[in-house]
Amino acid sequence: MVAEIDQSACIEMRQISKSFPGVKALDSVDFKLYPGEVHALLGENGAGKSTLIKILTGALERSTGDIWVDHNKCDFRTTGDAQSAGISTVYQEVNLIPAMSVTKNLTLEKISGRFGYVSWRKARTMAREKLKRLNVDIDIEQPVGSYSVAIQQLVAIARALDDDTKVLVLDEPTASLDAQETANLFAIINDLKSKGIAVVFITHFLDQVYAISDRITVLRNGKKVGTDLATNISRKDLIAMMIGRELGDVEAAFSTKGTGATGETVLQANQLGKKRTLDGFDLELKAGEAVGLAGLLGSGRTEMCKLIFGAIKADTGNLVVFGNSTNRTNPRNSLDLGIAFCPEDRKSEGLVGELSIRENIIISMQSKQGWLKPISRKEQERIADEMIASLGIATPDADKPVGQLSGGNQQKVVLARALASSPKILLLDEPTRGIDVGAHAEILTLIRKLCEQGLALLVASSELDEVVASSDRVVVLRDRAKIGELQAGSITRDNIIQMIAGTDNV
Amino acid sequence: MSSVSQPSTPVWKRISQSRAIWPILALVVILIVDGFISPNFYNIRIVEGRLFGNLIDIVYRAVPTALVALGMAIVIGTKGIDLSVGSIIAISGAIIAWRIQAGDNHVVILAYAVIAGGLCGVWNGTLVAFLGIQPIIATLILMVSGRGVGMLINLIYGGTDPSFESAFLQGLSTGSIGYIPTRILLFIAIFIALWLVVRKTALGLFVESVGGNAAASNLAGINARRIIFVSYVICGVMAGWAGMIMTADTHTSDPVSVALYIELDAILAVVIGGGSLMGGRIYLGMTVIGALVIQALTTSILISGLPPEYNLIIKALVVLFVLLLQSDNARKQIVALFRGKHNE
Numbered sequence: 035m036v037a038e039i040d041q042s043a044c045i046e047m048r049q050i051s052k053s054f055p056g057v058k059a060l061d062s063v064d065f066k067l068y069p070g071e072v073h074a075l076l077g078e079n080g081a082g083k084s085t086l087i088k089i090l091t092g093a094l095e096r097s098t099g100d101i102w103v104d105h106n107k108c109d110f111r112t113t114g115d116a117q118s119a120g121i122s123t124v125y126q127e128v129n130l131i132p133a134m135s136v137t138k139n140l141t142l143e144k145i146s147g148r149f150g151y152v153s154w155r156k157a158r159t160m161a162r163e164k165l166k167r168l169n170v171d172i173d174i175e176q177p178v179g180s181y182s183v184a185i186q187q188l189v190a191i192a193r194a195l196d197d198d199t200k201v202l203v204l205d206e207p208t209a210s211l212d213a214q215e216t217a218n219l220f221a222i223i224n225d226l227k228s229k230g231i232a233v234v235f236i237t238h239f240l241d242q243v244y245a246i247s248d249r250i251t252v253l254r255n256g257k258k259v260g261t262d263l264a265t266n267i268s269r270k271d272l273i274a275m276m277i278g279r280e281l282g283d284v285e286a287a288f289s290t291k292g293t294g295a296t297g298e299t300v301l302q303a304n305q306l307g308k309k310r311t312l313d314g315f316d317l318e319l320k321a322g323e324a325v326g327l328a329g330l331l332g333s334g335r336t337e338m339c340k341l342i343f344g345a346i347k348a349d350t351g352n353l354v355v356f357g358n359s360t361n362r363t364n365p366r367n368s369l370d371l372g373i374a375f376c377p378e379d380r381k382s383e384g385l386v387g388e389l390s391i392r393e394n395i396i397i398s399m400q401s402k403q404g405w406l407k408p409i410s411r412k413e414q415e416r417i418a419d420e421m422i423a424s425l426g427i428a429t430p431d432a433d434k435p436v437g438q439l440s441g442g443n444q445q446k447v448v449l450a451r452a453l454a455s456s457p458k459i460l461l462l463d464e465p466t467r468g469i470d471v472g473a474h475a476e477i478l479t480l481i482r483k484l485c486e487q488g489l490a491l492l493v494a495s496s497e498l499d500e501v502v503a504s505s506d507r508v509v510v511l512r513d514r515a516k517i518g519e520l521q522a523g524s525i526t527r528d529n530i531i532q533m534i535a536g537t538d539n540v
Numbered sequence: 541m542s543s544v545s546q547p548s549t550p551v552w553k554r555i556s557q558s559r560a561i562w563p564i565l566a567l568v569v570i571l572i573v574d575g576f577i578s579p580n581f582y583n584i585r586i587v588e589g590r591l592f593g594n595l596i597d598i599v600y601r602a603v604p605t606a607l608v609a610l611g612m613a614i615v616i617g618t619k620g621i622d623l624s625v626g627s628i629i630a631i632s633g634a635i636i637a638w639r640i641q642a643g644d645n646h647v648v649i650l651a652y653a654v655i656a657g658g659l660c661g662v663w664n665g666t667l668v669a670f671l672g673i674q675p676i677i678a679t680l681i682l683m684v685s686g687r688g689v690g691m692l693i694n695l696i697y698g699g700t701d702p703s704f705e706s707a708f709l710q711g712l713s714t715g716s717i718g719y720i721p722t723r724i725l726l727f728i729a730i731f732i733a734l735w736l737v738v739r740k741t742a743l744g745l746f747v748e749s750v751g752g753n754a755a756a757s758n759l760a761g762i763n764a765r766r767i768i769f770v771s772y773v774i775c776g777v778m779a780g781w782a783g784m785i786m787t788a789d790t791h792t793s794d795p796v797s798v799a800l801y802i803e804l805d806a807i808l809a810v811v812i813g814g815g816s817l818m819g820g821r822i823y824l825g826m827t828v829i830g831a832l833v834i835q836a837l838t839t840s841i842l843i844s845g846l847p848p849e850y851n852l853i854i855k856a857l858v859v860l861f862v863l864l865l866q867s868d869n870a871r872k873q874i875v876a877l878f879r880g881k882h883n884e
Contacts (some may be wrong), residue, residue: 041721343761366761377759384759388820389745397749401761405742451760 039105044200045121048513050099051254052085059085061256062099067232071221074235074243074264075274077253078331078496079125079378080467083236084520087203091123091236092116120200125189131305132179135478137161139178142191146419164192168222171434190315190421191222195231196528200228203234208242220246225252238331240269250274269535276330277498288354297321300490301459302371303342303394305351312337314350316507319459319490327494328506328530333511335494336378339461342377342492344368355459369402374457376448376462384448387437393417393427394436394447398455442473447478455485460484462493466500467519476506498527503520510534559814560602562865563829566812569665570702570836571595572672577844580681594839595693602835604629604782606828608802609809611778613827614771616810617744617762619751619819620668620675622772626781626802627686628660630795632783634711636691650784657771657780660686665772669765683803687740690795703792711871713788730781734774735824747771751819805834812862833862 040046045067052060060082067073077083089096090101092110100292101108105118110116112205113123130139137154137404140161155309161174170188178431187207194202204223208216223233223246235247243250243264245413250267252259252275268277293333307314312334319325327335340346342353344364352359365375378398385394396414403409407418418432425446429439436447445465452460466474495501501508508520510533518533574594580647584593608625615622632653639649659725662680667678694702738744749757750764758764786799811817812833813826837858843852864870 118690242759255682343759364763366763374761382753383755386749386756386820388752389749393745393749397745397757397762398760400742400745403745407739408742408745455761515660 038248039102040066042320043102043104046102048100050089050338052089053097053099059256066170067250069232070227072155072227072233072235072246072250074247074250078276081253082256083253089159090123091203102534120198121201122194122199124194126206130178130186130190133177136174136176136189137410139189140164167191167195183210193478198229205236208237208239224371225495268456273531273534277496300356303355306341306353307345307350310342310381311346313515319492321490322485322488323506324485324491324500324504326508327492328498328508329511330534334514335511336463339375339463343373343461354457366401369398369455372458373453374452375461376452376463376465378467380448384435385444388435390433391447392432395421395450395454398451402455416453421454425450433499459490464495465493466497498530502527548852552624560826562722563812563833564827567829567833567836570840574840586719590721591719597725598832598839600721602831604724604786605802605805605809605834606831607778607782609806609827611775611829612806613810613824614747615775615823616815616817616875617747617819617822618768618771620768622664622687622775623679623803624664624791624804626799628657628779629783629786629799630687630690631660631794631797632656632780633787634690636784636787636796637704638693638697640704640706641699653784654777654780656678657776658710661776668772669769676784687795694793709788715735730763738824739772740824748820748822748867753881767802808859809834
């Protein structure tokens with residue numbers, strides 16, 4: 035019944051699943067690594083990349099599935115287990131202690147000798163050896179914090195590497211590096227590769243994927259979309275794999291769009307932007323239309339929503355809302371102007387988990403009214419019950435702590451909060467992230483209904499088909515800049531992918 | 541999260557699952573124990589037109605701690621902490637002594653004490669909310685320096701003898717209206733005012749929201765910084781009131797030793813009352829119960845005849861016990877211990 039283990043693979047993960055309360059983070063994912071390959075692991079936020087890596091490195095326990103390391107079945111319970119099996123990780127946030135010297139950072143866990151006596155001479159030798167593997171030549175007595183991020187990254191890699199390291203996982207190693215530093219890092223990765231180390235490379239820069247990877251695995255919504263040699267996957271195919279799921283029954287039902295008849299312009303952004311965040315962009319929103327925001331992870335989708343909402347302060351351009359040019363600088367003013375925003379990350383930016391559903395729903399409305407005009411308990415209950423009924427939030431009562439709801443219902447509470455503030459303009463950042471199919475469909479229906487009621491919607495989504503299905507117009511982003519718009523007739527998967535991929539096709 | 545499946549009557553279930561039950565139970569148990577220690581414990585009599593007795597005494601003595609704890613409850617609700625309350629009391633006491641020596645109207649002096657507390661809160665709030673300094677460090681600054689400020693104020697008028705006579709303040713300390721000590725009435729008035737501000741405006745909800753998730757609150761349109769700032773100002777004002785009563789008790793300003801460790805009692809009162817240092821909830825009424833628990837303990841140790849050296853240790857043990865009762869995890873383990881180990 036069980037297929038033969040791949041003899042040439044150094045790591046084989048088979049049928050790995052991981053469930054968290056209310057969401058299945060990984061669903062039967064297979065993943066193989068061969069010695070001396072660079073394997074790019076791609077996917078949007080919430081696709082399951084970090085869950086898979088955490089299971090590989092022992093930071094999380096899998097719900098089901100098996101892992102073989104060098105043909106031996108392994109059961110990692112701690113990160114220490116994985117490390118002794120030769121699997122090392124460098125996380126995105128560098129895990130070094132900035133105030134400590136390079137030596138101490140490199141040898142921290144290994145230097146306690148007999149009776150806790152530390153030989154600093156030995157430690158220095160060990161640190162130099164570790165850095166030599168990467169051809170890094172720095173003063174090892176200086177505190178790590180005094181070096182650039184690029185050097186810190188190398189120190190972190192040096193720390194992760196041991197003589198018996200078989201697998202090195204690099205989670206977004208280039209996120210804060212410039213072109214030259216990235217090139218240096220790639221030279222080092224190639225060197226490790228030639229020593230037979232398998233490198234798992236997580237990134238959202240497609241250029242870098244093609245520059246360094248031998249094979250690519252793409253995850254989406256906890257499932258594996260595919261694995262292939264990098265040379266076999268064109269850039270367009272890759273984008274399609276990451277964000278372009280085939281239109282399922284659910285979305286098909288909503289592809290019947292509104293007439294496209296739209297009202298007056300309610301919001302206009304003129305070269306609104308912020309340095310290093312999003313280049314200045316022009317955008318027009320009309321009453322009764324849903325504008326989709328498409329682009330890859332890191333292209334600036336969230337930033338565009340937050341700039342409009344005032345959660346990120348713009349340093350260029352201006353915004354005209356209902357004909358009045360504004361200098362809004364904060365979310366509260368935006369609410370007053372009739373703009374509401376549903377953030378992407380429910381847990382950290384959306385909900386106050388301790389508070390009840392009712393309190394979470396009325397809080398924007400309350401802050402709009404000011405603290406001196408409290409909404410009476412009775413009124414709060416009326417609004418909450420109304421929202422629970424109209425959005426179909428599944429809960430026995432409105433006073434349950436919102437943290438106890440499932441993902442989809444939590445998302446509906448975030449939406450309910452925005453709607454309770456009676457907005458004219460609604461910004462939705464990933465409204466269907468991490469929720470089950472049923473709730474997904476309900477939220478898409480709702481978006482359509484809100485449009486018909488005359489709201490102007492801006493919907494950022496990593497689900498390409500969702501964008502295609504629910505938008506009257508699509509704004510496309512790439513590398514932190516708006517690169518174009520697609521009008522009603524020309525919104526197709528292929529057109530969007532073509533725009534994101536750009537002219538420099540691989 | 542835990543699904544309770546034991547069959548029990550709904551009423552009992554609701555009571556036993558309410559957070560409020562444990563501190564109240566602790567208070568009741570302490571008072572019952574007191575009855576055994578001292579047979580006359582519950583006697584209340586009228587002396588010089590005023591109620592006297594151990595029960596009254598506990599409430600009477602708990603007032604300053606309770607006032608400070610109420611302010612602390614709001615600060616803790618924002619996920620903050622205020623270590624400087626004892627120093628604020630020292631400063632407000634020094635200002636009272638100074639202005640009495642200067643001959644101001646004694647009612648105006650009350651206003652000075654409260655305003656001084658408020659200004660101290662403005663300082664703390666600025667450091668925490670607008671400069672982004674961690675609450676424990678930010679308030680440590682005033683905790684350390686505040687008593688020095690108090691001594692400097694004493695120096696302003698020569699300072700060798702900061703004691704004073706004031707019939708008005710004496711009234712606050714030992715006086716009574718009807719049969720009830722004045723300060724208890726004052727406390728009730730302040731409590732109601734604070735409760736109205738916190739619960740009858742949206743302030744309480746905003747504080748809990750900011751304490752629960754500041755980033756989400758900001759995106760929901762709440763100015764989190766302003767809310768945090770206001771909470772420290774309220775805490776300072778409450779400490780100012782407490783300073784007034786404590787200074788009235790001693791007829792002098794003693795910045796070095798007045799209200800020593802009151803910040804710890806106040807934090808304990810909040811925690812016994814069910815507040816979490818992780819922020820997100822304010823329980824005003826239960827905080828008062830917490831302050832009463834602490835005072836009842838102190839009083840019982842005194843009347844039990846145990847040497848006062850035991851006071852702090854016994855207090856610590858009881859507090860530990862109450863906190864264990866409040867922790868779901870610990871309670872389950874204790875219950876399992878009594879039931880034997882047959883269910884895991």
